[in-house]
Amino acid sequence: MILALIIIALVILGASAAAMLSRNLIHSALLLVVAWAGIAAFYLWAGAEFVAFAQALIYVGAVSMIVLFAVLLTRQGATAAPVEFDSWRRAVLGLMVAGGVMGVMFGAIMGSPLDGRIASPTPTITVKQLGLLLMGPYAPALLIVGVLLTVALLGAIVIAAVDKSEETP
Template identity: 30%
Template sequence: METPAILAFGFYFLVIVVGCFMAVGSASLVRALVGLVATLLGVAGMYLLLNAPFMAFMQILIYVGAICVLIFFALMLARADADGDEADPAPAPRVFKGVLAAMLPGALLAPILLLHPTASHLLPPDVPLADLGRRLMEDYVLPFELISVVLLISMAGAVLLVWERRDK
């Protein structure tokens, strides 16, 4: 990678790491959500570096625009302020288990990644948007239809779950 790409990668990586720490460690859930948004934006930047601008915009549109707003609505039900449910520091065994859970995939996968790196291109190829759309309509039309069915069912299920009968 050239120097500007490395600098950009370093910046996005920093954003992701700081966002992760905020999302996992913050005592207030609102700050955790802000950390999640920062992480999502960092990942969107990495998509841009990977020459996948469509994915970057979808990331911002779907994750930041839809999912984070959904989580924010859920947040209103939790006691999210700085002295709410997550305020008192987690008990030490719990933090230890959390660190262990984070270390386990790192200890298993990082050595494999570092010792046996896969041959990789230096420059990601261009994928025209028209090509993506054509593939979605021709080769992968079944997953495309299935994901719409899954979304429909999940939304109908959500409405059904929170439905309140008038006559009760």
């Protein structure tokens, strides 16, 4: 159980760190697909099957395609030019900030009395229960998310559309 968690964690962290350090944008996007698949595996490990499949469909399927399209549409030239790090100062400052945040969170996690609870057997929540929850107490939130997605996607189309002059009636 714990061994599986550690293996999943190594896959997620290795793939995401390699993606963030890679000098090739295509490699970054493909490594992030691996990291997102690892996160879906974590959801399966934790017993949240529906969320795992949603993660696989949305991130591994859709968001990765959007990112790959963006990488291809914003190519500078015909060759795969390496993406340089901007400066050592920025990189060192970013690492320092992230290290500080990690230290604070590590201290908080280790200092919290979290291990008093005995881990129950894996809880399961069926798709029927989830559907009843979504249609019952969380129905207003579902409607708001629908409106948000519609507005965001329309806005994305408007932002990314080409401005044409009015020669066509």
